[in-house]
Amino acid sequence: MSHVINRRSWLRSAGLVTAGLGFSRWQEAKAEFIPESVVAEQRLFGEFAQLNSLPPDTMPALKARLFANENPYGISTSAKEALNKATAIGNRYAWMEFAQLKTMIAQAEGVTAKNILITPGSSDVLMAGAAYYSQKGPILTCRPTYDDLLERATAMKGQILTVPATAGLSYDLAALKAKALSTPGLSMVYIVNPNNPTGTIVPPAELAQFCRDVAPTVPVFIDEAYIDFLEPADRPMLGKLIADGLDVILARTFSKIHGFAGLRLGYVMAQPKTLQLLKPFTNGEFAVSITTLMGGIASYQDQAWQTYCRTENTKARDYTMKALKGLGYEPIPSYANFILFPIKMKTKAFEGQMFGQGVGIQTREIDRQPYCRVSIGTQAEMETFIDAFKKVVG
Numbered sequence: 001m002s003h004v005i006n007r008r009s010w011l012r013s014a015g016l017v018t019a020g021l022g023f024s025r026w027q028e029a030k031a032e033f034i035p036e037s038v039v040a041e042q043r044l045f046g047e048f049a050q051l052n053s054l055p056p057d058t059m060p061a062l063k064a065r066l067f068a069n070e071n072p073y074g075i076s077t078s079a080k081e082a083l084n085k086a087t088a089i090g091n092r093y094a095w096m097e098f099a100q101l102k103t104m105i106a107q108a109e110g111v112t113a114k115n116i117l118i119t120p121g122s123s124d125v126l127m128a129g130a131a132y133y134s135q136k137g138p139i140l141t142c143r144p145t146y147d148d149l150l151e152r153a154t155a156m157k158g159q160i161l162t163v164p165a166t167a168g169l170s171y172d173l174a175a176l177k178a179k180a181l182s183t184p185g186l187s188m189v190y191i192v193n194p195n196n197p198t199g200t201i202v203p204p205a206e207l208a209q210f211c212r213d214v215a216p217t218v219p220v221f222i223d224e225a226y227i228d229f230l231e232p233a234d235r236p237m238l239g240k241l242i243a244d245g246l247d248v249i250l251a252r253t254f255s256k257i258h259g260f261a262g263l264r265l266g267y268v269m270a271q272p273k274t275l276q277l278l279k280p281f282t283n284g285e286f287a288v289s290i291t292t293l294m295g296g297i298a299s300y301q302d303q304a305w306q307t308y309c310r311t312e313n314t315k316a317r318d319y320t321m322k323a324l325k326g327l328g329y330e331p332i333p334s335y336a337n338f339i340l341f342p343i344k345m346k347t348k349a350f351e352g353q354m355f356g357q358g359v360g361i362q363t364r365e366i367d368r369q370p371y372c373r374v375s376i377g378t379q380a381e382m383e384t385f386i387d388a389f390k391k392v393v394g
């Protein structure tokens with residue numbers, strides 16, 4: 001199939017081969033470097049097998065892996081201990097653990113356990129949302145945003161409607177509201193806050209008001225994968241809207257602040273009746289292992305670890321913003337663990353040359369302008385990124 005991109009052809013298209021950077025240079029390779037866009041494509045077309053059958057020496061050992069918005073600090077010590085403990089009872093189905101995690105989340109978010117469904121990462125509920133709502137009517141959103149749900153909905157012959165983003169590439173809530181309330185038959189409004197790839201947020205009070213105005217007419221689905229990077233006082237805390245009975249759906253993940261991207265844990269909060277509608281399209285709660293659940297319960301309680309990851313992320317992000325500005329670039333103010341900024345090179349050439357320097361990033365074009373999206377790694381990784389960036393852009 002012509003749309004299939006494997007690592008080797010992707011490397012080639014990214015300019016690594018033409019840049020004379022042979023695969024043998026990366027024989028000690030450990031890092032996976034599949035851009036999210038490629039992952040999404042592979043996931044949609046079921047071509048993972050092709051990726052995985054490639055010889056391991058086609059993967060570069062990156063000095064800084066900054067393309068997938070992962071947590072560079074790993075998982076907390078308490079979560080590791082809980083994971084180890086859980087392996088001893090891996091022969092048992094999880095049971096009380098689901099209730100335990102839900103009770104903790106419900107208390108923190110001001111909802112009840114009946115408003116929560118545990119998922120293996122938040123992608124599961126994004127895919128369920130795509131499957132359910134795409135069949136009911138058009139989905140409304142703002143682009144650029146995280147495209148997984150939208151691409152799946154499109155693949156299922158659903159219709160996506162958009163309103164333009166603001167000049168600062170933020171969600172335009174006023175335009176969304178006007179369109180949501182004037183378009184008959186909409187199935188859902190999809191908002192990512194903080195948004196990916198832009199890192200922007202919408203003001204919490206405005207988002208809450210938006211939900212109060214729109215959700216009585218059209219369900220509002222908010223993907224809050226990066227919400228934990230906001231200081232607790234700055235979070236919109238939209239659970240109260242769910243407690244008030246509004247049809248608001250909040251997708252959360254442990255992949256980011258908790259560092260569980262590979263362990264796969266997330267949850268969704270919504271009205272019990274909305275959860276019942278979405279559930280048949282998810283993989284079901286038993287898709288989450290007892291190991292991951294017990295690790296997640298420990299991590300959820302480990303406030304010190306979450307604060308540490310958030311604080312370090314802010315410091316390394318501030319450093320990177322300042323360094324980029326010092327080099328004459330204009331990064332978009334970010335509230336997440338990545339930064340988007342316009343570049344002055346073609347996307348593939350830039351991406352290829354950065355990988356050639358051992359730094360994995362993502363690129364994309366927005367309104368014909370090439371952009372780099374760099375995830376926030378450790379301070380040392382961000383210094384490596386800036387050094388590589390200086391070499392590449394001259």
Ligand SMILES: Cc1ncc(COP(=O)(O)O)c(C=O)c1O
Nearest residue numbers: 121122123146196225253255266
């Ligand atoms: C905005 C957003 N939502 C959801 C996800 C899915 O993450 P996961 O399935 O690991 O929870 C991601 C992953 O990067 C993301 O950026």
